[in-house]
Amino acid sequence: MLSRIGLSIRRWRRRLSRSEWITRLLGLSTSPQSPHAPGLILIQIDGLAHPELLKALARGRMPFLKRLIRKEHYRLEHMYPGVPSTTPAVQAELFYGVRQAVPSFGFLVHETQKLGRMYDPEVAALVEKRINTQDRDPLLTGGSCYLSLFKAGTKTGEAHFCPADQGWGPALRKASPLAIAILIVTNLWSLVRTSALIILELLLSIADCIRGIIAGQNPLKELLFIPTRVAVTILTRELCTMGVKVDITRGLPIIYINLLGYDEQSHRRGPKSAFAHWVLKGIDSAIAKIWKAAHTSERRHYDVWIFSDHGQEQTQAYEELNGRSLGDALSEALSSLPSAPQIKPAAPAKKVRFERARLFGSEWMDKSNIEQASKQEGDKAPTALVALGPIAMLYNIDLGGANRADVARMIVEQAKVPLVLYLQDPKSPASSPVHGWWREGPIALPKDGRKLMGNEHPYPDQAAEDMANLCRHPDSGDFMMYGWCTGLPQPITFAMENGSHGGSGPNETHAFTLMPEDIQPPDPSLGYWRPQDLRTAARAYLRGAPPKRMDTHRAPQKVLRIMTYNVHSCRGLDGKLSPQRIARVIARYHPDIVALQELDVMRKRSGGLDQAERLARLLTMDLHFQPTINIKEERYGDAILTHLPARLIKKGILPGPPAGKGRLFNPAADEPRGAVWIEIEANGRPVQIINTHLGLSRTERLRQVDALLGPEWLSNPRCTGERVLLGDFNALPNSAECKRLGGYLRDAQEQAPHHTPKGTFLKVRIDHIFLSAGLKVKKVLVPKTSLTRQASDHLPLIVDIEIPPRVDK
Numbered sequence: 001m002l003s004r005i006g007l008s009i010r011r012w013r014r015r016l017s018r019s020e021w022i023t024r025l026l027g028l029s030t031s032p033q034s035p036h037a038p039g040l041i042l043i044q045i046d047g048l049a050h051p052e053l054l055k056a057l058a059r060g061r062m063p064f065l066k067r068l069i070r071k072e073h074y075r076l077e078h079m080y081p082g083v084p085s086t087t088p089a090v091q092a093e094l095f096y097g098v099r100q101a102v103p104s105f106g107f108l109v110h111e112t113q114k115l116g117r118m119y120d121p122e123v124a125a126l127v128e129k130r131i132n133t134q135d136r137d138p139l140l141t142g143g144s145c146y147l148s149l150f151k152a153g154t155k156t157g158e159a160h161f162c163p164a165d166q167g168w169g170p171a172l173r174k175a176s177p178l179a180i181a182i183l184i185v186t187n188l189w190s191l192v193r194t195s196a197l198i199i200l201e202l203l204l205s206i207a208d209c210i211r212g213i214i215a216g217q218n219p220l221k222e223l224l225f226i227p228t229r230v231a232v233t234i235l236t237r238e239l240c241t242m243g244v245k246v247d248i249t250r251g252l253p254i255i256y257i258n259l260l261g262y263d264e265q266s267h268r269r270g271p272k273s274a275f276a277h278w279v280l281k282g283i284d285s286a287i288a289k290i291w292k293a294a295h296t297s298e299r300r301h302y303d304v305w306i307f308s309d310h311g312q313e314q315t316q317a318y319e320e321l322n323g324r325s326l327g328d329a330l331s332e333a334l335s336s337l338p339s340a341p342q343i344k345p346a347a348p349a350k351k352v353r354f355e356r357a358r359l360f361g362s363e364w365m366d367k368s369n370i371e372q373a374s375k376q377e378g379d380k381a382p383t384a385l386v387a388l389g390p391i392a393m394l395y396n397i398d399l400g401g402a403n404r405a406d407v408a409r410m411i412v413e414q415a416k417v418p419l420v421l422y423l424q425d426p427k428s429p430a431s432s433p434v435h436g437w438w439r440e441g442p443i444a445l446p447k448d449g450r451k452l453m454g455n456e457h458p459y460p461d462q463a464a465e466d467m468a469n470l471c472r473h474p475d476s477g478d479f480m481m482y483g484w485c486t487g488l489p490q491p492i493t494f495a496m497e498n499g500s501h502g503g504s505g506p507n508e509t510h511a512f513t514l515m516p517e518d519i520q521p522p523d524p525s526l527g528y529w530r531p532q533d534l535r536t537a538a539r540a541y542l543r544g545a546p547p548k549r550m551d552t553h554r555a556p557q558k559v560l561r562i563m564t565y566n567v568h569s570c571r572g573l574d575g576k577l578s579p580q581r582i583a584r585v586i587a588r589y590h591p592d593i594v595a596l597q598e599l600d601v602m603r604k605r606s607g608g609l610d611q612a613e614r615l616a617r618l619l620t621m622d623l624h625f626q627p628t629i630n631i632k633e634e635r636y637g638d639a640i641l642t643h644l645p646a647r648l649i650k651k652g653i654l655p656g657p658p659a660g661k662g663r664l665f666n667p668a669a670d671e672p673r674g675a676v677w678i679e680i681e682a683n684g685r686p687v688q689i690i691n692t693h694l695g696l697s698r699t700e701r702l703r704q705v706d707a708l709l710g711p712e713w714l715s716n717p718r719c720t721g722e723r724v725l726l727g728d729f730n731a732l733p734n735s736a737e738c739k740r741l742g743g744y745l746r747d748a749q750e751q752a753p754h755h756t757p758k759g760t761f762l763k764v765r766i767d768h769i770f771l772s773a774g775l776k777v778k779k780v781l782v783p784k785t786s787l788t789r790q791a792s793d794h795l796p797l798i799v800d801i802e803i804p805p806r807v808d809k
Contacts, residue, residue, distance in 0.1 A: 031251030031299050036578040038542055039300030041244065042094075042256045042307070042534075043287055046087065047263025047501065048280070049311020050078055050512040052271055061277055062284040064291070065306070065514065072785050073588045074306075077521065078528040079511040080459045083466035083504045084391060085310035087258070088118045088127065088149050090511075093531035095152035096136040100469060101127055103476040104502055106388045108395045110474040115386065121163040124149050139535055143254035144247045146240040152256070160243055161236060233261040233279055241286045244293070251299025253542060257290070259283045263312070266499035271312035271507070276499070295786050301578055303541060306514040307534060311507040313484065315390065315493040315500040322416055326387050326481075326494050330394065333414035334407065338400030386477065387494035390484055390503035392417070393477025408437035408479065418492060419452070419482040421445065423471050426478065434468040438485055454486025456506050459528070463504040518547035518587040544580060546618040547587035557644065557682040559778060560801050563591040564691070564726040564767050566760075566794035569600045569636075570611050574790050579611050581791045583618035586641075589781065589798050593680070594621070594641040595691035597728045601627065601635040612639045619643075626651040626676035628693075637674060638727065640691050644680050649718060651676040654692070654707050657700040671695070673704055675727075677713065684806035686721035690714070693728045694737070701730065701737045709744060722803065726769040728794070733757070733765050745770035748799045751777040758782040760795045767797045776802040 031037075048056075053076075056062045057069075068074040081090045084104050092101030102118065109116045109126065116123035128150045132138075138153025144160065145152060151159040213219050240257050247255050261279040262271075269275040287306065294302035319325050384395040399407060408420040421436035423429055434445045443452060449464020457463065471480055483492035484505040493500035501508040513529050519541065522533040563586065570579045586594055596615070600606040616623035621643045627635040640646075654673045675692040690713060694701045708714055714723060725745055731737040733747060748769040749757040760767040760782060771777070781798040788795050 028246070028250055030249075031253065035297075035299055035301070035574075036576045036580070037253070037300050038544060038580070039248075039251065039294075039297070039302040040254045040538055040541055041248070041290060041294055041302055041304045042254070042538065043290065043304065044256070044258045045262065045283055045306065045308045046258055046260050047266055047271070047310060047312050047499075048308040048512070049271065049507045050076075050308075050510045051507060052277075052311065053308070053512055055272075056277055056280050059277070061280040064284045064288040068291075068306075068514065072787070073517045073783075074514050075517045075521075077513050077515070078458065079307060079513045079534075080462055080509060080528050080530055081310045081511045082530065083463055083470060083509065084502045085504070085508040086118075086502045087309050088124075090309040090531050091148060091150055091152070092127070092131060094535050095139045095148075095150055096131045096134075097532055097535055098131050098134065098136060099532070100466065100473055101131055103470055103473045103480075104386070104388050104391050104393065106386050107393065107475045108384055108386060108477070113396075115384070116475075118149050119163060124163040139538060140254055140256055143252045143256070144243075145256040146243055147236065147258040147260060148256060158252075160240065233264070233282065237261060237282060237286055241289055244290050248290075248293045248297050248302060249299070251297065253300070254538070258309075259286060263501075266312045267497045268499070270314045270498040272314055273498075291786075295790065296574075298574075301576060301581060303516065303519075305516075305519075305534070305538070307529075308511040309531075310501050311510050312499040312501045313390065313491040313493075313503075313505040313507050315483065315491045315498060317496050317498075318387075318483065318492050318494050319496065321492065326392060326415070326417075327385055329415040330385065330411065333410045334397075336410070337398075337402050337407070339398035387481075388502060389495055389497075389500040390482060390491060390493050390505065390508070392481040392483075392494045394479040394481070395477045397478055404479075405435065405437065405442060408435075411479065411481065412437045412439065417481045417483075418488055419485045421467060421471050421480040421482070422478065429472040429474075432472075434471045439487070452485050453504070453506075456486070458506055458510050463509055467504055516584070516588070518584045520545070520548050546620070547584045549620050557592070558803055558805075560593065560682055560687070560803060561589070561591045561798060562593045562595070562689070562724060562726065562769060562801065563589060563796050563798045564595040564597075564728070564769055565796040566597040566693070566728045566767060566792060567599065567611075568792040568794065569598055569603075569606050570792075571606070572790045573793060576790075577606055578791070579609065579614045580618065581787070583615055585788055585791050585796060586615070586619060588787075589783065589796070591798060592642060592644055593689055594619075595689070595726050596639045596641065597691070597693040599625070599637060599639055601625070601637075603634045603636065615639075616641055622646060624648050624651070624676055624678055626674045626691075628653060628672040628674040638676055638691050638693050640676055640678050640689060642678070642680065644682075646678045646680045646689075649677045649679050649688070650713070650716075652712070654694075654704040655700075656703075657695065657697055658703070673700075675708065675713065677719075679718075683803040685803060687803065688714075688719050688721060688723045690723070690725045691727050692725070694730050696730055698731075698736070701735075702740070705737045705740050709741070714744065722774050723772040724769065724775070724801075726797075728767050730766050731768075733768075738768065741770055745772060748777050748801070749780055749797075752780040752799070753777070755780045758784075760797050761793065767794060769797060769799045771799075771801060774804050776804075778802050 057066050069076055082093065082099060086105050088102050088105065089100060092098045106115065106117045118124055141153035143154060144158040145154055145162060146160045148159060148162050151162060237259060244255055244257050261283060262276055265276040265279050291304050294304050322329060383397055386393045404422050408422055411417050411420045419436060419438045421434055423432045424435055425432040436443045436445065438452065445468040446461065446464040450460045453460035453463060470476055482503050483494060484503050491500065491505050513534065519537055522529055567582050570582050571577045572581065599611045601610045601612055602608055612623055612625045619641060621641040623639060623641055625637060625639040627637040629636040652674060654675060656670060656672060673693055673695050675690055677688065677690045680687050680689065690708065692708065694704050708725065713719065714725065723745065729737065748771055749755065749765065757765060759765050777799060779800040782795050784795060
């Protein structure tokens with residue numbers, strides 16, 4: 001009955017859903033998959049480092065993410081994004097499994113010797129084309145993406161705000177004027193809300209602009225940042241959030257969204273600033289909306305994973321620190337070379353207004369600048385400097401016979417660049433060792449990585465290896481200059497910004513993942529993720545991989561975690577039939593023993609699946625099943641799963657309702673009831689575990705309780721040691737049945753310290769765990785999360801019990 005009511009409510013909500021109306025009016029395709037098929041939403045928070053996330057959680061900036069950690073069993077872990085610590089590099093590794101697809105956000109393209117910036121469509125398309133030639137399977141095939149630099153396998157029209165695709169354009173052009181009008185009317189509240197947020201952000205931007213001008217910032221740049229801030233912080237976030245909700249309604253298998261705002265504000269004022277942390281409230285709200293839509297989807301069973309692509313360093317601009325541009329400093333430092341290269345600022349391209357893309361010296365050169373220089377110098381590639389964030393690259397410099405180590409030394413000592421790396425033999429990049437120079441003299445990578453990174457770096461060996469490999473990238477410069485190494489008072493950026501990333505600093509290379517606990521993590525010995533690991537986990541999840549393996553314990557086991565769970569034939573309140581979802585509920589709580597009721601085996605109503613065997617296989621646990629109904633090949637009953645060594649003692653049918661004259665058979669009320677009994681050994685003592693599911697009538701339950709307390713079960717001579725009776729009793733705690741059991745055993749929920757008994761079905765307690773007197777209750781859980789509320793009409797009941805040690809006579 002509860003399931004039918006819930007399904008009816010969901011159907012009406014679906015009919016009134018704005019996302020459903022948008023899908024229909026725009027004629028968007030929907031997924032043909034069944035509702036229990038897995039779906040995945042990848043939410044990237046651009047530029048948020050793990051340490052800054054912890055600060056935001058502590059300050060209450062991200063209450064929904066805190067709720068996921070505290071109540072929804074999400075696990076916050078570290079992620080190393082690699083060097084360069086940039087969005088395109090991370091996206092290429094996540095989507096295609098290719099590390100270091102680009103050397104920086106801006107670089108000199110090897111094939112054309114033209115300046116490339118990753119927000120340019122032709123450059124993003126070129127990089128993606130290179131990756132596709134490696135026969136890589138893109139992660140987002142069949143899905144959609146928002147604010148991604150790469151299409152990553154999405155169809156035309158499914159990559160929104162992507163340099164290489166038109167996004168929503170085709171769908172909107174096909175829609176009739178009437179459909180557009182209906183869309184506006186049905187989304188009027190969202191439009192009003194978004195407009196209000198834009199106005200609020202505009203006022204805050206103006207106030208911050210005034211503060212910046214008073215503090216001595218460039219007035220023109222402060223004014224130009226106002227529309228950029230409003231567009232990135234509010235408009236794109238709200239539009240993309242709405243689009244993701246529509247794609248959830250459509251049932252696309254995988255959806256990626258990159259939530260901007262924090263990264264942009266951090267570049268402007270610094271990653272630690274209140275200016276940047278203010279944006280996180282809106283990002284948290286957007287994630288909450290997506291989460292809610294994902295967990296009410298009719299077309300798929302979605303999981304939501306949250307991560308960042310990199311962090312940022314609080315930096316000082318090179319030009320402010322040294323009073324001149326990097327181009328001028330290099331020209332002077334290298335003036336003693338025979339070729340005496342002149343690296344001077346070119347005329348700035350008027351259309352280049354992105355603060356993140358600002359380049360210094362000849363780094364101002366746009367495509368036309370380099371093309372003009374190429375014509376003037378003939379076939380000889382022009383000398384070029386590309387400096388973006390904390391990485392600068394010097395290309396095509398004529399050494400005139402000078403030693404590369406001497407050039408690196410001059411750059412460090414005279415141009416005041418913290419670190420310079422180069423290949424010893426550029427003609428053989430694959431085998432050439434990587435050397436460099438810093439304030440303490442010559443250095444070699446990756447051998448001297450820990451010396452260069454210092455004790456504060458979370459990934460010194462990995463970063464050093466990546467920096468060495470980056471020197472071998474075909475688009476890297478002849479000399480790679482870094483604005484950070486250990487011992488600096490403050491990291492340096494080669495752009496006019498207060499926050500920076502792209503290099504190897506301890507914060508910019510310290511990202512995070514926030515994922516459900518039952519998702520298999522990477523190698524536990526590493527203790528961190530890489531984008532490649534996220535890709536592997538995503539592909540496994542979409543293929544229906546089992547949840548994280550259950551813990552395996554070695555005897556003696558002093559504390560047992562026991563769970564009882566009526567799984568309602570693995571059909572949730574949303575009508576979805578999903579043993580995988582039940583397995584995920586169980587896996588999140590790591591029980592040693594699981595007592596399950598209402599399992600279908602080979603029944604037509606549940607797709608002919610052996611649910612007991614399926615759950616045991618997903619959880620890598622041993623199975624003991626007791627059928628109470630056998631109709632030809634179809635069975636239905638209860639089971640005990642455990643990863644501990646166990647011995648089956650007994651399984652059988654309990655007494656039914658008493659026979660009476662004129663009594664008609666009722667299939668629901670007269671359903672046979674049974675029990676299954678196993679014995680395990682814990683802390684040197686035998687422990688008896690009996691799982692049961694009692695009947696619906698009081699008279700029947702009393703007969704069944706008497707049977708369980710009698711000589712066939714709990715009073716059996718083989719029932720020695722400590723005893724646990726658990727299951728769905730269909731009886732309230734103050735019922736005659738529970739009182740009769742209470743004369744022999746104790747109710748675990750009433751014995752737990754500092755615990756108020758909680759209901760497992762609606763708000764009543766009909767699932768129970770009864771214990772013998774020698775067992776001590778340590779903890780009781782009745783988890784009420786989004787997953788447990790949807791997976792079954794019952795909540796699981798979990799008890800941690802302490803086993804007393806064996807006393808040898």
